[in-house]
Amino acid sequence: xxxxxxxVTASTESPAEYEHLHRKRKETAGTVELAEVVDVWxxxxxxxxxxxxxxxxxxxxxxxxxxSDRDIAKVERLCEANGLQFEQASxxxxxxxxxxxxxxxxxxxxxxxxxxxxGSAVETFRAEWRLLVAxxxxxxxxLRRGIERVRAxxxxxxxxxxxxxxxVAIIALLAHLLL
Numbered sequence: 001x002x003x004x005x006x007x008v009t010a011s012t013e014s015p016a017e018y019e020h021l022h023r024k025r026k027e028t029a030g031t032v033e034l035a036e037v038v039d040v041w042x043x044x045x046x047x048x049x050x051x052x053x054x055x056x057x058x059x060x061x062x063x064x065x066x067x068s069d070r071d072i073a074k075v076e077r078l079c080e081a082n083g084l085q086f087e088q089a090s091x092x093x094x095x096x097x098x099x100x101x102x103x104x105x106x107x108x109x110x111x112x113x114x115x116x117x118x119g120s121a122v123e124t125f126r127a128e129w130r131l132l133v134a135x136x137x138x139x140x141x142x143l144r145r146g147i148e149r150v151r152a153x154x155x156x157x158x159x160x161x162x163x164x165x166x167x168v169a170i171i172a173l174l175a176h177l178l179l
Contacts (some may be wrong), residue, residue, distance in 0.1 A: 029103040031101045032109065035097055
């Protein structure tokens, strides 16, 4: 391809094609970009946030189920990252939030520990611990819900849990033998 042909091709590129190519360059796993919260809608059983990048025309929409402890924790972390309390979630509108591309979706960084397959092992453990403590404090039927939670664990979370239980058992055994 000669130089004049490449100039002709570049000059006939439409804004939609440019945005598409720009988006594809940004959408690589691990990319972190700032996005503005352009809309927050709070309903009876869900909260919806729409995020907008300055380099894209489309918005990214995230839905949070207000009947789910995990989704409530996600919204709490999102609010805390912007200096707000959970009850002030509707005031997120206009604030800037870091979104990370995970390979399939844009995810707000503050909620990574509460999303399956995201966040470090320590973050995930802390997040699960917080959710468990909150569940035990609220529910007299914690055993039933505990069993449901174990059934809902992802493979990664289950492996981490088994490793941690084994380590605690080894430490308890060593303490018993030494004392």
